[in-house]
Amino acid sequence: MNLTEVKKSLERQFARELMQGSKRNIVFWYDEEGVFADSIDTLSLDNVKIIKLYGNNMFAMKLYIEETDRKSNLLVYSPLPRPANRENWLTDTIKYSQTFSTDETSLILLNYKIDNALRSVVTKYKLFFRSNERSKRFEGYALAPYSEPKIDLGVLSALCKLPAPNLDNVVRILLTEMASGETTIYDSIAKFGNLDAFWSLVNKFYGYKFTEQSLERLAILLLCSHFSHSINGNMPKEWDVYVSDNPNCYVFVDNFMKNSELVEDYNNLANFVANKLALSERTAKWTIDQITDCDTFEEFDTSIINRITANITQNAGEYGHYRKIINSRKNRRYYSQFEKEYDVLLYACEYLELALTYKDLQGANTLSLFDNYVKSYYKLDSSYRHFLFAYDRLDDNSDYTLLFDMIENSYTNWYLNDLSMKWCALWDDESTWQLPGITSQQGFYEKYARRFVTDNERLVVIISDALRYESAVELNNILNREQKGASELDVMLGVIPSYTALGMASLLPHKQLDITDKADFEIQGISTEGTENRTKILRLAKQEAIAIQYDDVMALKKPQLSETLSGMKLIYIYHNTIDARGDNAPTENEVFEATDKAFKELSGLVRKLRNDISAINIVITADHGYIYRQTPLAERDKTPKENMAGIKSKRRFILAQENIEKQGTQNFSMEYLTKNSNGMYAILPRATNCFKVQGAGSRYVHGGAALQEVAIPVIRFKSDKNLSRSMSAKKVSLRLTDLSRKITSVITHFTFFQNEPVDEKHLPLRITAYFADEAGNRISNENIIIAESTSGKPEERTYKEKFTLKDMAYDKGASYYLILKDEDELVNSEMERIPFVIDLIFGGSIRF
Numbered sequence: 001m002n003l004t005e006v007k008k009s010l011e012r013q014f015a016r017e018l019m020q021g022s023k024r025n026i027v028f029w030y031d032e033e034g035v036f037a038d039s040i041d042t043l044s045l046d047n048v049k050i051i052k053l054y055g056n057n058m059f060a061m062k063l064y065i066e067e068t069d070r071k072s073n074l075l076v077y078s079p080l081p082r083p084a085n086r087e088n089w090l091t092d093t094i095k096y097s098q099t100f101s102t103d104e105t106s107l108i109l110l111n112y113k114i115d116n117a118l119r120s121v122v123t124k125y126k127l128f129f130r131s132n133e134r135s136k137r138f139e140g141y142a143l144a145p146y147s148e149p150k151i152d153l154g155v156l157s158a159l160c161k162l163p164a165p166n167l168d169n170v171v172r173i174l175l176t177e178m179a180s181g182e183t184t185i186y187d188s189i190a191k192f193g194n195l196d197a198f199w200s201l202v203n204k205f206y207g208y209k210f211t212e213q214s215l216e217r218l219a220i221l222l223l224c225s226h227f228s229h230s231i232n233g234n235m236p237k238e239w240d241v242y243v244s245d246n247p248n249c250y251v252f253v254d255n256f257m258k259n260s261e262l263v264e265d266y267n268n269l270a271n272f273v274a275n276k277l278a279l280s281e282r283t284a285k286w287t288i289d290q291i292t293d294c295d296t297f298e299e300f301d302t303s304i305i306n307r308i309t310a311n312i313t314q315n316a317g318e319y320g321h322y323r324k325i326i327n328s329r330k331n332r333r334y335y336s337q338f339e340k341e342y343d344v345l346l347y348a349c350e351y352l353e354l355a356l357t358y359k360d361l362q363g364a365n366t367l368s369l370f371d372n373y374v375k376s377y378y379k380l381d382s383s384y385r386h387f388l389f390a391y392d393r394l395d396d397n398s399d400y401t402l403l404f405d406m407i408e409n410s411y412t413n414w415y416l417n418d419l420s421m422k423w424c425a426l427w428d429d430e431s432t433w434q435l436p437g438i439t440s441q442q443g444f445y446e447k448y449a450r451r452f453v454t455d456n457e458r459l460v461v462i463i464s465d466a467l468r469y470e471s472a473v474e475l476n477n478i479l480n481r482e483q484k485g486a487s488e489l490d491v492m493l494g495v496i497p498s499y500t501a502l503g504m505a506s507l508l509p510h511k512q513l514d515i516t517d518k519a520d521f522e523i524q525g526i527s528t529e530g531t532e533n534r535t536k537i538l539r540l541a542k543q544e545a546i547a548i549q550y551d552d553v554m555a556l557k558k559p560q561l562s563e564t565l566s567g568m569k570l571i572y573i574y575h576n577t578i579d580a581r582g583d584n585a586p587t588e589n590e591v592f593e594a595t596d597k598a599f600k601e602l603s604g605l606v607r608k609l610r611n612d613i614s615a616i617n618i619v620i621t622a623d624h625g626y627i628y629r630q631t632p633l634a635e636r637d638k639t640p641k642e643n644m645a646g647i648k649s650k651r652r653f654i655l656a657q658e659n660i661e662k663q664g665t666q667n668f669s670m671e672y673l674t675k676n677s678n679g680m681y682a683i684l685p686r687a688t689n690c691f692k693v694q695g696a697g698s699r700y701v702h703g704g705a706a707l708q709e710v711a712i713p714v715i716r717f718k719s720d721k722n723l724s725r726s727m728s729a730k731k732v733s734l735r736l737t738d739l740s741r742k743i744t745s746v747i748t749h750f751t752f753f754q755n756e757p758v759d760e761k762h763l764p765l766r767i768t769a770y771f772a773d774e775a776g777n778r779i780s781n782e783n784i785i786i787a788e789s790t791s792g793k794p795e796e797r798t799y800k801e802k803f804t805l806k807d808m809a810y811d812k813g814a815s816y817y818l819i820l821k822d823e824d825e826l827v828n829s830e831m832e833r834i835p836f837v838i839d840l841i842f843g844g845s846i847r848f
Contacts, residue, residue, distance in 0.1 A: 003036065003039050003042070003043060006036065006043070006102060007043060007045065009100070009107055009110050009111070010027065010029075010045060010048075010075065010100060011045065011046075012110065012111070013025075013027055013098060013100055013110055014027065014045065014047075014048055014073060014075075016098075016113070019096070022096070023071070024071060024072065024073050024074070025048075025073045025074075025097075025098065026065065026073070026074045026076065026093070026096075026097035026098065027074070027075050027076065027097065027098045027099070027100050028053075028076045028078070028082075028090070028094055028097055028098070028099050028100070029075060029076065029077045029078065029099070029100040029101070029102075030078050030080065030081060030082040030099070030101070031077065031078065031079050031080075031102065032080070032081040032082075034079035034080070035102065036077075036079075036102070037079035040052070040077050040079075045075060047073055048072075048073045048074070048075050049069070049072045049073065049074050049075070050074075050075045050077060051064065051074060051075070051076055051077070052076075052077055052078070052079075053076050053077065053078035053080075053090075054078065054079075054080065055080060055083075058083075058088065058089040058090055059089050061076065061089075061090065062089050062090055062093060065090075065093055066093065075100075076090075076097075099116070104126050104129075105119055105122050105123045105126060106119075108122050108125075108126070108129050109122055112138075112139065112144075112146070113144060114146045114151070115146065118146055118147075118148060118151065121148045121151050121152075122151065124194045124197070125151070125155050125192070125193065125194070127191065127192050128155050128158075128159070128192040128193060131192075134158050134159070134192070137157075137158040137161070138154050138155065138158045141154050141157065141158075141164065141165045143165065149201065149204075150165075152194070152197040152198070152200070152201060153165045153166075153167055153170075153201065155192075155193045155194070155197075156170045156189065156193055156197075156198055156201075157169070157170055159185065159188050159189050159192060159193050160173045160174075160185055167201055167205055168252050168255070168256075170198075171202065171206075171218070171222075171252065172252075172256055172262075172265070173185060174186055174189075174215055175215060175218065175219050175222075175269050176265045176268065176269060178215040178216065178219065178272075179219070179265075179268045179269040179271075179272040180268060186215065195213060199213045202218060205246070205248050205807075206218070206221065206222065206244060206246055206248050206249050206252070207221075207225075207244035207245060207246035207248075207249065208221060208244070216276065217242075219269060219272065219273050219276075220242050220273050220276055220277065221242045221243075221244055221249065222244075222249050222252055222253050223253055223269075223270065223273045223296055223297070224239055224242040224243055224273075224277075225242070225243050225244045225246075225249035225250060225253070226249060226250050226252075226253035226254065226296050227294060227296040227297070228243045229250050229802075229804070230293040230294045230295070230296070231286070231290060231291065231293075231294055232289060232290045232291070232292070232293065233286055233287070233290035233291075236282065239277070246807055247746045247747065247804045247805065247806065247807050248806050248807050248808075250781060250804045251779075251780060251781050251804055251805070251806050253296065254781035254782060254804075255778055255781065255782060256269075257270070257295075257296070257333050258333060258782045258784075267298075270296065270297050270298065271298075273297070274297045274298075274299055279297055279299045280299050283299050283300065283303040284303065286303075288303075288304055288307050288308065288325065289325075291303060291304065292304070292325050292328060292329075293328075295329075295332040295333045295334060298334045298337065298338075300334075301329070301332070301334045301335075301337070301338045302338075304325065304329070305338060305341050305342065305345065306399075308322050308325070308326070308345050308349075309345060309399065309400065309402075309403055312345070312348060312349065312352065312403060312406070313402040313403050313406055319349040319350075319352050319353040319356070320349075320353055322345065322349045323346060323349045323350065323353070326342050326345055326346045326349070327346070329342060330786050331766075331783075331784035331785065331786050340390060340393050340394050340395070341394065343386070343390035343393075344387065344390045344391050344394065344400055344403070345403075346390075347383050347384075347386040347387035347390055348387055348403055348406075348407055350383040350386075350387075351380060351383040351384055351387055351407055351410070351411070352407070352410070354379050354380050354383060355380065355410055355414070355415065358376060358377055358380065361377065361415075361418055361419050361422060363422065363423075363426070365426055366423070366426045366427060366430060366435060367435050367436060367437070367438070369422065369423055369426060369707075370435055370438065370493070370707065370711070373419075373469075373707045373711060374469060374491045374711055377419065377707070378469055378470040378473065378711070379470070380411070380415050381468065381470040381708055382470040382471075382473065382474065384407065384411045384415075385470070385471070385592050385595065385628075387407055388592055388630055389592040389593065389595075389596065391404055392589075392592070392593070404630075408629070408630055408631055411629065412629045412631065416627065416629065416687075416688050416706075416708075417687060417688060419706075419707065420686075420687040420688045420706045420707070421686070421687045423705070423706065423707055424666055424686045424687055424705065427666065427705070428666070432668075432669075432671075432672045433493075433495075433496055433668050433672040433673075433705075434493065434672060435493050438491070438492065438493045439490070439492045439493070439714075440492060440493050440495070441492045441493065441494045441495045441503065441506045441507065441712050442495060442506040442510075442513065442673055443492075444492060444506065444507045444621065444714070445507070445508065445509040445510070445541070447492075448461075448490075448619050448621075448714060448716070449461065449509065449570070449619070450509075452569075452570075452617055453509075453541060453542045453569065453570055456569060457569070457616075457617060458568070458569045458570075458571070458615065458616070458617065459569070459570055459571070459617045459618075459619065460571045460573065460609055460615050460617065460618045460619070461507070461570075461571065461572045461573070461618075461619050461620075461621070462550075462573045462575055462602065462605065462606075462618065462619070462620045462621075463504065463507060463572065463573070463574050463575065463620075463621055463622065463623060464575040464576075464577070464578065464598060464602060464620060464621075464622055465500060465574070465575065465576040465577075465578060465579035465580070465622065465623055465624075466578040466579035466582060466583075466622060466623070466624060466625065466626050466702065467578060467598065467620070467621075467622035467625075467713060468578075468595075468622070468625040468626060468708060468711075468713075469491060469625060469708075469711040469712065469713045470708075471578075471595050471598075471599075471713075472489060472620070472622070472713030472715055473489060473713075474599065475598075475599050475602060475603070475620070475715065476488070476489040476713075476715050476760075477760055478599055478603055479603060479606060479715065479717055480729060480760035480761060481729040481760065481761070481763055482603055482607075482729065483603065483606055483607065483610070483717070483719070483729075484610070484719065484720065485610070485717055485718050485719040485720055486717070486718050486720075487715055487716065487717045487718075487760075488715070488716045489713060489714070489715055489716075490713070490714040490715075490716065491711055491712065491713060491714065492621075492712040492713075492714055493710060493711075493712070494624055494625065494709065494710035494711070494712040495624075495673060495710075496653070496668060496682050496684065496704070496705050496710065497650070497652065497653035497655065497682050497684065497703045497704070498624040498625065498652075498653075498702050498703055498704060498705070498709040498710050499623075499624060499650060499652075499653065499702060499703045500579065500623050500624065501520070501521060501528070501529065502521060502623075502673075503622070503623025503624040503712075504528060504534075504574075504623045505521035505523070505528035506673070507572075507621065507623065508523060508528060508534060508537050508538065508572075509537065509538065509540065509541035509542075510523040510524075510537070512524075512674060512675070512676060513528075513673060513674045513676075514674065514676045514678075515670060515673075515674060515676065515677050515678045515680050516678065517647070517657070517678055518647060518648075519646075519647040519648040519655040519680060523537045523540070524537070524540060526540075531547045531548065531549060531574065532547075534547035534572060535547040538570055538572060541570065542569055542570040544567050544568050544569040544570065545568060545569065545570035545571070545572075546564075546565065546568050546570075546571055546572070547572045547573075547574065548564075548565075548571070548572070548573055548574070549573070549574050550573055550574060550575040550576070550601070550605065553573055553605065553608070554604075554605070554608070558611075558612040561608075561612045561613060562612060562613055565613050573605070575598070575601065575602065575605070577594050577597055577598040577601055578591060578594045578595055578598050578626075579626075580594070581593070581594035582594065582626060582628065582700035583700060583702075588628075588699050588700040589630070589699060591626075591628055591700050592628070602620060606618055606620075606717060606719075610719045615719060616718060616719045616720070617717075617718060617719075618716075618717040618718075618719065619714060619715065619716055619717070620713075620714075620715040620717065621712060621713060621714045621715070622712055622713060624702050624703075624709055624710075624712070625702060625708050625709045625710065625711060625712065626700055626701065626702040626708065626709060627688055627700075627701050627702065627704075627706055627708050627709060628699055628700050628701075629699055630699065631699070632698045632699055633690055633698040633699075637688065637689050637690065638689065638690055638691065638692045639664045639665065639685040639686075639689045639690065639691050639692070640664075640691075640692055641654065641691040641692055641693070644656070644660050644662060644665075644683065644691075646660075646683065647680075649691065649693070650691075650693070650703045651690040651691055651693055651698070651701050651703065652684065652685065652690055652691070652701050652702060652703030652704035652709075653682055653683065653684050653703040653704060654682075654683040654684075654691065655670075655680055655681070655682060655683075656680070656681055656683060657678065657679045657680055657681070658679075658681065659681045660681070660683055662683075664685060664686055664689065665683050665684060665685055665686060666683075666684050666685075666686050666705065667681050667682065667683050667684070668681065668682045668684070668705075669681055669682075670682060684703075684704045684705050685704065687706075688704075688706055729760070729761050729762070729763055730761070730762065730763065731762070731763045731764070731765040731822070732754050732755060732756045732757075732758060732762045732763065732764065732765050732787050733754075733755045733756065733765075734752050734753070734754055734755070734765060734767055734785065734787050734799075734820070735752065735753055735755060736750060736751075736752055736818070736834060737751045737752065737753050737798075738750050738751060741834070741835060741836050741837065742836065742837045742838075742839060743805070743816075743836055743837070743838045743839070743840070744839055744840060744841050745840065745841065746804060746805045746807060746840060747802065747803070747804050747805075748802075748803050748805070749800055749801065749802050749803070750800070750801055750803065750818075751798060751799070751800050751801075752767075752769075752785055752787075752798070752799045752800075752801065753794070753797060753798055753799075754787040754789055754797035754798075754799070755797075757789060757790050757791055757792055757797065758787075758788050758789060758790045759790065764786065764787060764788035765785075765786075765787040765788075765822065766784065766785070766786050766787075766822065766823065766824060767784070767785040767786075767787065767820050767821065767822060767831070768782055768783075768784055768785075768819075768820075768821045768822075768823050769782070769783045769784075769785060769801065769803075769818065769819065769820050769821075770782040770783070770803075770818075770819055771803060771805060771816055771817065771818055771819070771836070772816070772817050772819050773814070773816055773817075774814060774815055774816075774817075779805055779806045779808070779816065780803050780804060780805050780806065781802075781803060781804045783801040783802070783803065785799050785801065787799070803818075805838070805840075810838040810839070810840060812837060812838070812839045815835045815836070815837070816835070816836050816837070816838050817833045817834060817835055817836065818832075818833075818834040818836060819832075819833055820832040820833075820834070
């Protein structure tokens, strides 16, 4: 160390505030080896007198300091070792003065203004402070006033290159490194820090009691302690030694596992510990209910999934219970990783539960069975669609083959078959194709469009090819949630045969629909096929009318669309996503994926119409529905069509100019549709059978009279640009019901209430809840609350959550906050900050 550095250090020391009661600074410098004896005379310090002390002038020096000069700042330099107190006349003077030393530890103490009482602590870290980079990081932590734990933590944090001192983050980094088979940072602590100091902190803050300094044991201790909080049963006895009663273990793991930026780090550590515990062998010994709340390791999710799958396929029932378990996993750490598998099980349980509920498929006549379908039975089609959509999204569905076979067999051989057979049988006693009180599809214009035309109001009709009733229920809910307006769902009885040409024709305005001898359809001599012809037919009812394709609408920018539709009062838009995929043999198995796409497209189209042309009245309907089963038709499901030559024939119908009676078919005169039927009859295979025809494609079919084909949805959407924000769809609200704002225990429970049920105008809410101090540092675990209950019963919209606080010193005069955040919001995610006082009766003794 040169004299320049000495001067800087002395200047810093003399610049310190005076000790209480002192009027000047006196610094004693014992230069034991006399290194600076020859250069001390060249040292100059502002406003400081330098006096020299030798072995023979101690008394004289004492007299000078205490009598001769009682005002000046003094540097007392001695080129000799400091004498023992008994032999030193200046011992009393030194006690109320300061000392300076050019040894490494002393300079560190001086540079960082650390009290000399911590000399032994600083001495451990001389190698650490020799690096400017490490020293600057340590200094940046602003740890004063210093204590031994603060210095230990500061050194550890700096070696881990943390932006702020934090023991949890030090431990996380070391465990992450260990799980990856690396030791670089741990070795640097051994070299530049102090491992005993690290393990002392670990013992104090996490309850690590093992004599062996082992990161593996620490990892097992932390994760086992976290796991012990959620297991609803006994832990293996040999694991008890790895369970700490210190709540910091639980908080550490919970915050680690829920940090979205550390997903892979936690996965690696959890897998490492799971292997050490041989957890996959142990999970089978717990019941599903015992591990329902466990999410420390992904083995719990795989076990729950495998167990529910096995139980369902073994007809164990309890579908409602399994659905509750699956829904409870949505706020667990690994749910997103296994979401596809959980969806498969959720919709399988939903379908099977519905199958039990409606096992009799009651309906005494055609009207009551139709009503029961549109009120209840359609849900089986919907859950089957969701099940298959989820099943097809699996990366590997080999583990779900038995489950698929079970659902497919039930849907195809029971539900589709029995419902259609009953429906067909009821029509045997009817003379014509109509239902009292139910609008027929050919009456669509009169019921839903004529009023707007008469009143000269603009109406947009969207016809989505093959939009089934069950899918329209979902779309209706989507529109109510996503769009600024109100949407209602009606149903019509579709025409038969239920195919595109007739369905599209029946939706056009007409007084008379004519059937030609070639089984084509005309209105006032104009063919109903093609967009151009449909525009002509629309203009027979309203001159300001147009038919246009969905793709053409979406391709136009706002000015172009406004120009194209300017002045138009009756607009028919034709959308074809579902049927385009389903009615094509190579892609028919993608029909449910296409349905999901159609929802997005139709919602987007409604938004575009609202925004670009200020459309207010929008009606969405379909030309026909369809039947879909994943397994192709068997030979027994095909009805022979020998000697049934028709003018037009498809898999599910034949149009002929004679009433052909044949076993396995059902015939209807087309006079139900029009007086000018040209003697046509619709010959349909009974139930869900198809005629034997050449060509591929036998999963997706339509043209017959099955309820899935002829229950035609009508969605009436009314937009209102002036609709107040409070009336548009918004998320449900959540409130804390507990009145007390004082916490007296490290572990505490709070109850939250979902104020509104989820419905068409109230969306689910996902909340992250945790405690933090005034600086924003998390001091508890994090709970995820998914408020998505649709129940009208208040007790079913209540959520009880457990919060575990860190075991640390809390200031009763400070404010701590329960933070509620909506993580889906990019801006203003913090919904509420509720102040609390923390006054722990037990715990809270750990401090730095």
